Amino acid sequence: MRGFKLTYFDFDGGRAEPARLALKLGGLRFEDVRIPIPEWDQYKDQFRYRQLPEFEVDGRWLNQSNAIARYVGQLTGYYPEDPWEAALCDAIVDTVDDTMKRLVDTFTMPEEEKKAVREELVATTLPLFLSGLNQSLLEEGGTYFADDHTP
Numbered sequence: 313m314r315g316f317k318l319t320y321f322d323f324d325g326g327r328a329e330p331a332r333l334a335l336k337l338g339g340l341r342f343e344d345v346r347i348p349i350p351e352w353d354q355y356k357d358q359f360r361y362r363q364l365p366e367f368e369v370d371g372r373w374l375n376q377s378n379a380i381a382r383y384v385g386q387l388t389g390y391y392p393e394d395p396w397e398a399a400l401c402d403a404i405v406d407t408v409d410d411t412m413k414r415l416v417d418t419f420t421m422p423e424e425e426k427k428a429v430r431e432e433l434v435a436t437t438l439p440l441f442l443s444g445l446n447q448s449l450l451e452e453g454g455t456y457f458a459d460d461h462t463p
């Protein structure tokens with residue numbers, strides 16, 4: 313059996329969660345390594361890009377959460393086989409990433425700047441991205457963004 317190890321921080325959600333969920337739902341056994349955030353500085357240098365998640369498969373390492381999720385999705389049947397459906401899926405994941413990045417960028421801002429930037433996001437970018445995602449979902453039938461097999 314293959315040895316899988318997913319390393320991320322010790323909370324649910326975040327960038328490792330799609331891979332964690334696909335591994336669990338797909339029935340693949342894996343080592344779920346969760347580094348406590350306060351201890352991160354001790355571990356950081358062990359990782360090539362000094363960031364997480366990282367996924368180990370039989371001693372080989374893969375970084376980038378979306379690449380990891382796609383790979384696990386392909387192993388477990390949660391990633392579309394049809395090229396168009398796969399592209400739709402990728403586009404949604406990248407759009408969510410674009411949205412999230414704008415929020416994450418505010419995390420370390422000084423309070424006053426953070427408030428102003430977030431107010432601007434709430435007034436402009438977030439409604440644009442969220443309504444775009446909603447439109448994409450509706451265009452695909454309203455249940456799944458891609459690969460909808462519901463009867």
Ligand SMILES: N[C@@H](CCC(=O)N[C@@H](CS)C(=O)NCC(=O)O)C(=O)O
Nearest residue numbers: 326327362363364365375376377378
């Ligand atoms: N594009 C990368 C981004 C990875 C990333 O930003 N990871 C953050 C946690 S979500 C991290 O490791 N932060 C710790 C640090 O930068 O010291 C991915 O999707 O995997």
